[in-house]
Amino acid sequence: HYYCRQSESIGSTLLGYIGIDTIIEQMRKKTMKAGFDFNIMIVGHSGLGKSTLVNTLFKSQVSRWSSGWGGEHKIPKTVEIKAVSHVIEEGGVKMKLTVIDTPGFGDQINNENCWDPISKYINEQYEKFLKEEVNIARKKRIPDTRVHCCLYFISPTGHSLRQLDIEFMKHLSRVVNIIPVIAKSDTMTPDEKNEFKHRVRKELETHGIEYYPQNEFDDDMEDKNENDKIREAMPFAVVGSDKEFQVNGKRVLGRKTAWGVVEVENPNHCEFALLRDFLIRSHLQDLKEVTHNIHYETYRARRLNDNGGLHPISANNTQESNL
Amino acid sequence: MSQAEKIKQGQFTNPETPGYVGFANLPNQVHRKSVKKGFEFTLMVVGESGLGKSTLINSLFLTDLYPERVIPGAAEKIERTVQIEASTVEIEERGVKLRLTVVDTPGYGDAINSQDCFSTIIAYIDDQFERYLHDESGLNRRHIVDNRVHCCFYFISPLGHGLKPLDVQFMKAIHNKVNVVPVIAKADTLTLRERERLKRRILDEIDEHGIKIYHLPDAESDEDEDFKEQTRILKASIPFAVVGSNQQIEAKGKKVRGRLYPWGVVEVENPEHNDFLKLRTMLITHMQDLQEVTQDLHYENFRSERLKRGGRLSSHGYVLSPAYGPEPEEMDKDMILQEKEAELRRMQEMITKMQAQMQIKPDGAGDGQHV
Numbered sequence: 001h002y003y004c005r006q007s008e009s010i011g012s013t014l015l016g017y018i019g020i021d022t023i024i025e026q027m028r029k030k031t032m033k034a035g036f037d038f039n040i041m042i043v044g045h046s047g048l049g050k051s052t053l054v055n056t057l058f059k060s061q062v063s064r065w066s067s068g069w070g071g072e073h074k075i076p077k078t079v080e081i082k083a084v085s086h087v088i089e090e091g092g093v094k095m096k097l098t099v100i101d102t103p104g105f106g107d108q109i110n111n112e113n114c115w116d117p118i119s120k121y122i123n124e125q126y127e128k129f130l131k132e133e134v135n136i137a138r139k140k141r142i143p144d145t146r147v148h149c150c151l152y153f154i155s156p157t158g159h160s161l162r163q164l165d166i167e168f169m170k171h172l173s174r175v176v177n178i179i180p181v182i183a184k185s186d187t188m189t190p191d192e193k194n195e196f197k198h199r200v201r202k203e204l205e206t207h208g209i210e211y212y213p214q215n216e217f218d219d220d221m222e223d224k225n226e227n228d229k230i231r232e233a234m235p236f237a238v239v240g241s242d243k244e245f246q247v248n249g250k251r252v253l254g255r256k257t258a259w260g261v262v263e264v265e266n267p268n269h270c271e272f273a274l275l276r277d278f279l280i281r282s283h284l285q286d287l288k289e290v291t292h293n294i295h296y297e298t299y300r301a302r303r304l305n306d307n308g309g310l311h312p313i314s315a316n317n318t319q320e321s322n323l
Numbered sequence: 324m325s326q327a328e329k330i331k332q333g334q335f336t337n338p339e340t341p342g343y344v345g346f347a348n349l350p351n352q353v354h355r356k357s358v359k360k361g362f363e364f365t366l367m368v369v370g371e372s373g374l375g376k377s378t379l380i381n382s383l384f385l386t387d388l389y390p391e392r393v394i395p396g397a398a399e400k401i402e403r404t405v406q407i408e409a410s411t412v413e414i415e416e417r418g419v420k421l422r423l424t425v426v427d428t429p430g431y432g433d434a435i436n437s438q439d440c441f442s443t444i445i446a447y448i449d450d451q452f453e454r455y456l457h458d459e460s461g462l463n464r465r466h467i468v469d470n471r472v473h474c475c476f477y478f479i480s481p482l483g484h485g486l487k488p489l490d491v492q493f494m495k496a497i498h499n500k501v502n503v504v505p506v507i508a509k510a511d512t513l514t515l516r517e518r519e520r521l522k523r524r525i526l527d528e529i530d531e532h533g534i535k536i537y538h539l540p541d542a543e544s545d546e547d548e549d550f551k552e553q554t555r556i557l558k559a560s561i562p563f564a565v566v567g568s569n570q571q572i573e574a575k576g577k578k579v580r581g582r583l584y585p586w587g588v589v590e591v592e593n594p595e596h597n598d599f600l601k602l603r604t605m606l607i608t609h610m611q612d613l614q615e616v617t618q619d620l621h622y623e624n625f626r627s628e629r630l631k632r633g634g635r636l637s638s639h640g641y642v643l644s645p646a647y648g649p650e651p652e653e654m655d656k657d658m659i660l661q662e663k664e665a666e667l668r669r670m671q672e673m674i675t676k677m678q679a680q681m682q683i684k685p686d687g688a689g690d691g692q693h694v
Contacts, residue, residue, distance in 0.1 A: 017416070018603070019416075019603075019607045020421045021416050022607060023419065024357055024419055026611040027357055028354050036346075036349055088344075093350060136630045137623075140619050280344060282348075284352060285353050
């Protein structure tokens with residue numbers, strides 16, 4: 001063999017400028033060129049304004065359902081999974097956004113285990129990624145269809161979480177990042193809203209439901225402080241709309257009622273802006289990283305332990321492995 | 324997207340402008356995470372003793388990587404085989420942390436018979452790949468350390484008329500495993516004209532022998548002119564002819580790093596004197612690319628070869644046999660045995676599952692997490 005001598009020194013002082021910080025610029029340029037994938041799933045029974053909210057979030061018609069009360073508004077007999085992708089661009093950044101809708105969830109008479117198809121879909125994406133990763137000749141950039149974020153819509157009853165809400169979040173918070181939101185929050189007054197939020201948070205805590213951003217994944221104190229504030233403000237009570245109205249000389253997105261206009265982006269009216277900033281402007285990348293580094297790794301580890309191992313697959317190998 | 328929509332989206336950089344979603348902030352989020360994580364880079368230097376490798380490395384990173392250096396005499400050198408010495412240093416600049424490992428290979432080319440002097444080096448490179456493959460295939464992947472060699476500076480003596488047979492053999496042996504950057508050492512031994520001639524000679528020989536050195540990628544079309552020009556100049560200067568020094572000399576009224584001769588001062592950082600700055604610029608501006616090529620090309624090659632040869636899977640994923648594992652025929656026997664064992668285990672599990680299922684009523688009460 002060979003003899004290898006290793007030495008290490010920390011915190012060397014530099015005697016001049018080298019330019020290491022430019023590496024970050026290089027990386028940023030590369031990531032911008034490559035573009036981003038983001039996959040968001042929306043779950044909640046019908047009528048909670050899910051599609052409208054997603055369209056409002058991304059300021060584009062990315063979810064086709066919200067075209068209004070047309071004839072196609074049929075509730076499916078079982079939970080369906082419908083994934084639709086759009087490429088949107090902003091400030092030179094290209095994003096392939098995939099919205100995964102789950103029509104039929106919570107709409108049946110008997111909703112037992114209605115989360116099974118959703119759970120299956122999420123695991124199937126992990127499986128797809130794992131298969132590609134394990135390949136002998138694998139792609140340079142593995143296409144990422146894994147669900148990075150699951151927006152769970154809570155009905156604004158004003159009372160408490162429903163049994164289905166608790167069951168769903170309990171099961172799925174272990175495999176995917178769940179962000180609970182209170183839908184159509186313009187049905188509650190500010191006081192009712194605060195009480196409801198407080199109750200919901202307590203219930204989530206009682207049932208041990210770790211929603212995103214999860215406590216245990218805070219990297220450092222800086223993250224923890226930032227995330228603590230967010231966790232305490234969740235679930236965000238939101239209102240969605242794709243219609244514009246004139247208010248005080250400005251055009252705003254909102255809902256016009258006889259007693260006034262509910263402004264979607266007005267923090268006094270609802271917490272849509274908080275949700276958007278949190279989801280898109282500050283934590284988009286982190287959602288992907290937690291999915292990849294935590295949820296996917298958990299899935300992978302389980303797979304490796306379960307079936308007695310994985311066979312590396314070559315492109316021409318038609319043998320069905322134990323995957 | 325329609326033209327109107329394109330314009331609408333392109334215009335908005337002000338967050339409060341209607342139409343602005345905010346995912347244009349994504350690169351900043353990535354930036355922040357990268358800065359927190361920092362970088363790892365491994366640079367290997369290979370060349371005969373006395374070509375100024377250590378001095379050059381110290382000059383490149385403006386830090387003393389080898390504070391306790393003892394230079395062995397000729398007698399000691401003859402006894403020695405090629406060693407591997409890895410020195411890691413953590414450098415921070417403007418908040419960005421770089422964990423740089425320089426792998427030195429003392430003893431290379433020193434023995435009278437240098438026939439085998441690079442098998443040790445190749446073993447080291449392969450070992451790092453092997454280790455990474457093992458880590459990447461393991462159960463717990465949270466803290467994988469990347470010790471793979473991202474770049475190899477190969478030092479060519481300025482005293483010859485081009486590449487020596489050892490140079491050719493070595494570069495051909497590693498060009499499919501690591502990014503090779505040939506460097507003409509102690510370039511102050513040559514006049515500018517001799518330098519140009521030597522560079523051309525070396526490039527011709529590299530071509531002739533089919534040696535694959537690292538190719539700087541062309542600047543992208545949307546880069547600014549300065550960067551494009553810089554890339555052009557860098558590409559035209561390969562192989563870089565360099566001079567290293569850690570001494571400060573007084574020249575033209577200021578202190579410069581250089582070498583003091585009776586006939587003048589060779590300034591390390593003077594582009595007219597040597598290509599040192601070009602080498603450093605190339606290394607820093609292409610650090611990311613060097614890592615990528617190592618990952619996407621050299622490592623993937625290694626991995627697919629390794630797996631084809633019989634990557635064996637234990638019940639915990641890939642636990643490959645060590646680098647100097649059994650011969651392919653032996654591997655087959657092991658493979659067959661382990662496959663049979665796995666098959667038995669699988670059948671056993673299936674039988675157990677079926678037995679269990681036969682006792683449960685079909686109401687499908689599961690926790691929704693199984694595949």
